[in-house]
Amino acid sequence: MTASRVLRGEGGYSEMTRAKVMEKVDDLGYLPNRLATVFAGDKASTFVGVSIPDLGNEVFAQVLEGIDRKLGALGHQSVLGLTQHTQTEEENWIKTVLSWQPAGLILTGRYHSPRALEMLRNASIPIVEIWDLNSSPLDMSVGINHFDSGFDMGRYLVGCGYRNIGYVGTSHDTANAASSRLDGFSKAVEDGGGTVARQLCLHDTATYYPGFYGTEQLLGTGQDIECIFYQNDAMAFGGLQYCESKAMKVPGDIGIAGWGDLPIAAVIGRRLTSMHVPHLKLGQAAAEMMLARLSDEPVPAFRDIGFRLIPGSTVKQA
Amino acid sequence: MTASRVLRGEGGYSEMTRAKVMEKVDDLGYLPNRLATVFAGDKASTFVGVSIPDLGNEVFAQVLEGIDRKLGALGHQSVLGLTQHTQTEEENWIKTVLSWQPAGLILTGRYHSPRALEMLRNASIPIVEIWDLNSSPLDMSVGINHFDSGFDMGRYLVGCGYRNIGYVGTSHDTANAASSRLDGFSKAVEDGGGTVARQLCLHDTATYYPGFYGTEQLLGTGQDIECIFYQNDAMAFGGLQYCESKAMKVPGDIGIAGWGDLPIAAVIGRRLTSMHVPHLKLGQAAAEMMLARLSDEPVPAFRDIGFRLIPGSTVKQA
């Protein structure tokens, strides 16, 4: 009816009619049913499905915050999916969220199950793969090259004189960004004549306490580790605390390097050696690419958001 | 048609028909359109709108994780809204999310704008208000009594012998849980013959660095503050770092008390004096109440999730 036109403000009605309609709307406390709108026609929904591995990891919380702020500001909503780093969780979530006819999807990571890939291709909606930059994405991608960031850190530590290096991280059932970092890191260390003597991948969350006890385990093996690279700053901070609790000097007795440059790194007195990644900006960029695509603006297939090594003072200087 | 029955598995069809339908489904890569399902009838949607103030605060990230895990496990999805601690953001988000006919809403906080309240009442869907326990909620509530938790901390610090106490937190445009804590805290301190001499409410996020520079500001006033209570552990940790950077002994020269018992508190060597709140459990409880209500099980109107004082070693012992 005419009311529909008025509510959409698309013109083709008189001012008097408009007033009458608006009055009724206020009167009845009418709220539109967008289900019906989307259902009725070609109108895209304003949902965007967003999959995130977990929120215990501050990194991803920041990414999500960046995404949702930007989407929300432009009238879109995030439908959240926590995949717990598994492809099966992701696949189940994709199936469900697609049935809600989302305008698009933002997925963390570049590795998806075969069935997920098939659904994604059939869906023919915009998809942004984030975090792990994919230069031949399903559709669009924004993130960084994790292999390279690990490589740069490895080269830096070797340059500082370290040769016998350890790694503490967590493991999940699939290839992921953290393992790409470790691969790049190992490559650089070996290229430089060192070895990643001991790599500890805990079945735990990538947070403070696992960093603490992982360090204890790693150093307990008796090998002469000179420096430890951690999956992220939270774990590195846990490791730092462990070392200090044992009266080990950092970097005198052992070097500590994190990754991600989390907010905590700004206050620990000494600057943690780390790799800066603009998490919030990454999330915002993902949302921007999605929104641009949805309004048919040209969008590059991928965007490298970059990283920057932070020398810090928890490893000895070259 | 018959296919609909088969897909819902509600019986009333032959095995042969079922097989034929399923074959076609696989064949066509058919995905149901839940928009239509919800739209069609009384069937409730599986969305739950979840409003969260911000994710930079680890506390809320954990709450959201608890909610989404539990909802997801039972076939529901969270539609996220980041309200940035403002009622107007919340109101806008409520209007939008209601138009998607959600099964229910989970809202952080007990204070809502008048227009939001009106929409919420008209919606006649289950609503869980979390975080700030509301004994006469719109519908259901789960959380803790923040006033009481502040009061307990105040009484404890007074019991430790502190009289001239400071507070560092952040401020937002509305009454909120943190200010209830401060109210309760002040009451207890005054009851015990002390004063909350200086209260600093920064216009910033409640994270590490504001805790650091807030402490600098607070101590810079020259008043003889003996102990500082912080809005949360992240801020307290920032304060702790500030004090140590100035070679002040904690608790010798100054006492530090946080709130929330965040994961970081477990690794900082000394135990941070804090208040334990089961954030993840709180989120899960909210999701459970929502799901119970949606399946017409009896649900209490509110649930106190409790807190527990952690004496720690960053304040002097009584």
Next chain:
DNA sequence: TTGAAAGCGATACCAA
């Protein structure tokens, strides 16, 4: 400028 009619995909209800 307005309204009447068809249709989106699924379900409820009946009839075959």
Next chain:
DNA sequence: TTGGTATCGCTTTCAA
């Protein structure tokens, strides 16, 4: 056990 028909709220198209 199966399938036709009306229906949900809105948009699109066409006619008045």
